[in-house]
Amino acid sequence: MEGTNLEPEWKKPLALPDLPAEDVLSAFLTYMHYDSEDIMIRRLNASGKSPVDLDLSANIKYVRKRNEDIRGTNESLKRVLEEEEQTLFYQDALKYRKEKEKRALRKNASPEDPKQEATRVCDILFDKYSNTALMPDKFPAKKGVPVLMGTIGFMRILRDSGLLDNRFGFVEANTWWESAAGKVYEEADKPFEKDWFIEKPTFAWIITKLAKYKYPKATSRDDATQCLVDMYLGPLSKLKVTPLSFDKMLGHNSMAHWEKHDDLLKKIFTHYATLNFLSAHMVCWTGVRERNNTLDMDAYTLLMNNFEVFPGLLSKRQLVDIARAVDAPCEAGREAVVP
Secondary structure, three states: OOOOOOOOHHHOOOOOOOOOHHHHHHHHHHHOOOOOHHHHHHHHHOOOOOOOOHHHOOOHHHOHHHHHHHHOOHHHHHHHHHHHHHHHHHHHHHHHHHHHHHHHHHHHOOOOOHHHHHHHHHHHHHHHHOHHHHOOOOOOOOOOOOOOEOHHHHHHHHHHHOOOOOOOOHHHHHHHHHHHHHHHHHHHOOOOEOEOOEOHHHHHHHHHHHHHHHOOOOOOHHHHHHHHHHHHHHHHHOOOOOOOOOHHHHOHHHHHHHHHOHHHHHHHHHHHHOOOOOOHHHOOHHHHHHHOOOOOHHHHHHHHHHOOOOOOOOOHHHHHHHHHHHHHHHHHHHHOOOO
């Protein structure tokens, strides 16, 4: 019959409820069997590299004893490991040089009054990342009601500006944020209610504290704030900001869940971020943290395949689209640093 939908019921998409972010995260980690050490080791082994002992790896390139036999002598293996060290040294030197060049370019374009510029940038970012801007349905603008910023807005600023890295990730940032916002609540004698909410003047004060934390060797807090604005916040203030579907994963309750499983997630990340390393002392979170290792697309898709996220839950195209969507604001912020 014309106009009749004859599609079978099993082909129609399910109307799933809008679950709290912490429940979604818990369900995903349960699917990955994060609570079973045996299954975790088995899935890490599926990458070809053993997380327990390199000599037990399925991929022969990681087996030291076998590699020594193939290459002839221990000197050959030693040379390969030294090349790894030199490569890392070159990457660090290159990164330092690029940061120095960016800072010089931004410094030449800085206004005469850096304090005024910092205040202007903070005001712009607060308006763009406030609860009303990111969640207009939940926090509609009302006359006489002050505009506030919560955990989600602050975490988005850190993420979109590129301030987050292996040394200062979401868990460390949330600990710092709770300490700073909690101090404001304590001084104002305000009770905590579901999340930390701050006003615009408090946000500017928190940014100055963050600048001093980011640049502890700065001669003064004003110099640190100017550097933070020049390098990260200024370029971000020129970009368009839109609400994202995964914003709720950065809320107060979700941050507590991330912190609970932080050690496990760091273990998984470390394994896949060091797949190309043969040096055992480099395959640890301390080394990954100091070198700020990242996952390339191959390591990312391999991780999802080993843990059966792909093709069990998502297609490869969906995984790639997610990775690009997540990293897009960060890349835009980094590119905008250089005029």
